[in-house]
Amino acid sequence: MSMASVTVEAQQLTKRFGTRTAVDELSFTARQGDVVGLLGPNGAGKTTTIRLLTTVLAPTSGEFSVAGIPSARPNEIRRRVGVLPESAGYPGHQTGRDYLRYHARLFGLARSDAERVAERLLTQVGLGERASSRISTYSRGMRQRLGIARALVNDPTVVFLDEPTLGLDPAGQRQVLALVRETAQSRDATVILSTHTLPEVEEVCGTVLILEKGRSLVSGTVSDVTRAVAVQTSGQLRVPIDQVDRARRALASVTGVALEVADGRPDVLTISLTEQPGGRGDHRGDTGMNAALRAVLSADVPVLSFEVEGVRLSDAFLTMTGEGVG
Amino acid sequence: MTTSTSVERSERVDRVDAPGWRIVAGQECRDLWVSGRGPLLIFGFSVLLSGVTYLAATNLDINFLEQREAVDLALQMAVAVGVLLTLVVSADGISGERERGTLESLLLTPVSRRAIVIGKLVAALSVWVVAFVVTVPYLWVLGRGVSIVVQALLLGLLVGTLVAVGLAALGLLISAVSTSNKVSLAVSLFLLLALFAPTQLPSGLPQGWFFDVLARLNPVTAALHYISAVLVNGHAWTRDLSYLVSPVLTAILAGGALVALAPRTVRLHGGVSGE
Numbered sequence: 196m197s198m199a200s201v202t203v204e205a206q207q208l209t210k211r212f213g214t215r216t217a218v219d220e221l222s223f224t225a226r227q228g229d230v231v232g233l234l235g236p237n238g239a240g241k242t243t244t245i246r247l248l249t250t251v252l253a254p255t256s257g258e259f260s261v262a263g264i265p266s267a268r269p270n271e272i273r274r275r276v277g278v279l280p281e282s283a284g285y286p287g288h289q290t291g292r293d294y295l296r297y298h299a300r301l302f303g304l305a306r307s308d309a310e311r312v313a314e315r316l317l318t319q320v321g322l323g324e325r326a327s328s329r330i331s332t333y334s335r336g337m338r339q340r341l342g343i344a345r346a347l348v349n350d351p352t353v354v355f356l357d358e359p360t361l362g363l364d365p366a367g368q369r370q371v372l373a374l375v376r377e378t379a380q381s382r383d384a385t386v387i388l389s390t391h392t393l394p395e396v397e398e399v400c401g402t403v404l405i406l407e408k409g410r411s412l413v414s415g416t417v418s419d420v421t422r423a424v425a426v427q428t429s430g431q432l433r434v435p436i437d438q439v440d441r442a443r444r445a446l447a448s449v450t451g452v453a454l455e456v457a458d459g460r461p462d463v464l465t466i467s468l469t470e471q472p473g474g475r476g477d478h479r480g481d482t483g484m485n486a487a488l489r490a491v492l493s494a495d496v497p498v499l500s501f502e503v504e505g506v507r508l509s510d511a512f513l514t515m516t517g518e519g520v521g
Numbered sequence: 522m523t524t525s526t527s528v529e530r531s532e533r534v535d536r537v538d539a540p541g542w543r544i545v546a547g548q549e550c551r552d553l554w555v556s557g558r559g560p561l562l563i564f565g566f567s568v569l570l571s572g573v574t575y576l577a578a579t580n581l582d583i584n585f586l587e588q589r590e591a592v593d594l595a596l597q598m599a600v601a602v603g604v605l606l607t608l609v610v611s612a613d614g615i616s617g618e619r620e621r622g623t624l625e626s627l628l629l630t631p632v633s634r635r636a637i638v639i640g641k642l643v644a645a646l647s648v649w650v651v652a653f654v655v656t657v658p659y660l661w662v663l664g665r666g667v668s669i670v671v672q673a674l675l676l677g678l679l680v681g682t683l684v685a686v687g688l689a690a691l692g693l694l695i696s697a698v699s700t701s702n703k704v705s706l707a708v709s710l711f712l713l714l715a716l717f718a719p720t721q722l723p724s725g726l727p728q729g730w731f732f733d734v735l736a737r738l739n740p741v742t743a744a745l746h747y748i749s750a751v752l753v754n755g756h757a758w759t760r761d762l763s764y765l766v767s768p769v770l771t772a773i774l775a776g777g778a779l780v781a782l783a784p785r786t787v788r789l790h791g792g793v794s795g796e
């Protein structure tokens with residue numbers, strides 16, 4: 196259990212738009228240095244949650260505090276948070292330097308300090324050489340990095356990033372994720388990362404909060420959530436092609452598993468559990484897969500790869516939200 | 522632990538050397554004048570004013586217009602078009618930022634929503650100020666020899682500023698509650714046309730108490746009537762002050778409503794219902 200201080204605390208947070216409830220009695224906490232993945236299908240309430248916690252929207256009911264400041268003091272909260280909003284717009288006629296300098300000034304920095312902070316952040320996000328270029332000439336990835344720099348102008352305690360890698364190519368995604376990691380580590384800030392891309396959550400987030408229809412389905416560390424929810428059903432074992440028969444014989448002695456050769460790949464054996472686990476948190480499947488692997492290794496068959504399906508965060512997410520059904 | 526961390530951070534950034542509205546106004550003015558449409562709008566304004574001045578000067582040469590009337594005509598045109606440009610800029614103030622996706626970043630700063638609208642109001646008024654400065658040489662050319670140039674300039678500055686403040690505040694209010702930028706611009710232009718329409722009637726408003734009240738209620742007709750009364754009819758500045766009640770009230774009420782309602786109207790989504 197981390198001993199770091201609590202930086203975000205929401206209690207029974209609710210937001211209604213007319214008759215529609217966007218966020219429904221949401222409660223959670225995040226600590227200093229945490230990178231929290233905020234997950235959920237479209238319309239789950241992720242963006243509304245971020246807008247509530249950053250005081251852009253007022254909650255219908257419930258309370259929250261950010262950096263120890265209660266929700267009744269929104270101006271002070273905004274001084275402590277940095278936000279990259281979903282689909283943020285940028286004034287194309289301004290240069291990256293002008294844009295950051297302006298926002299630094301809005302956060303109360305003196306002109307000279309704003310200049311210095313803008314230069315430092317532009318260099319930090321890899322835009323130092325394009326500081327004097329108009330934003331309209333920036334690529335989408337560059338704009339996202341500029342947005343992250345903007346979120347850091349006030350040296351925030353909590354950083355909210357809403358879909359920071361949306362629409363970026365793989366190289367752009369890697370750059371942004373590296374920035375997210377660096378922000379949490381070097382600044383010791385809490386990062387709340389809303390995204391649809393689950394592999395990136397597994398890559399950078401320590402904890403996750405899964406939302407559906409505005410309610411919290413589950414929260415905890417990535418491994419806890421995965422263990423509690425995910426259900427193993429099958430695995431793929433790859434061995435040298437001349438060892439396939441030997442592996443088959445070894446696996447035949449393991450009870451509760453069925454074997455077949457993967458389509459078009461004679462060196463890959465698909466291992467299926469014939470006894471299905473009882474539900475969430477039932478780890479009998481784990482035993483079955485482990486027993487299968489142990490049997491192959493005991494037979495001195497070199498294992499080239501072994502991938503168990505159903506133990507990734509994406510599997511847990513799909514199971515929780517029901518999107519994987521069918 | 523949380524508190525101490527927060528305080529350390531705030532000490533590093535809290536070095537305010539200007540109020541939020543001034544920072545917003547400064548950036549809005551830069552956006553408008555350095556890289557925006559301000560110069561283009563003023564170029565159009567000066568072309569129009571050149572045409573009006575030329576017509577007034579040639580009519581003056583053939584004695585269709587007295588010199589005072591020529592100055593009055595040019596000043597009324599300057600006030601009318603200058604205020605129109607101010608309204609166009611202010612009508613884009615909130616709804617335009619909303620559509621360009623830049624409003625949320627502004628709302629995420631510690632600058633209050635009241636300070637944001639005041640900054641935008643000041644930037645919109647800069648259009649009127651520049652339009653007025655451009656008007657000065659035209660009035661000087663038309664008013665040479667009858668010593669009314671200074672009077673015309675003071676009148677234009679006072680009355681035009683009153684009308685510009687009121688209509689710019691109305692434009693920003695409309696922009697804040699409009700669901701789109703197009704709606705905001707359309708409503709603002711309709712409002713302006715409705716206010717200016719009576720001044721374009723060939724023989725002015727019909728006589729009678731009802732139309733007199735209408736003229737006094739409409740801040741634009743009242744302001745232009747006051748200018749004409751002083752410049753053309755030679756009335757003392759104090760004689761027709763009742764005509765300035767409407768422009769003054771519009772400026773105070775619209776400006777007050779803009780600032781007072783800003784926390785509720787300046788938000789991510791337009792419309793008049795709650796968010």
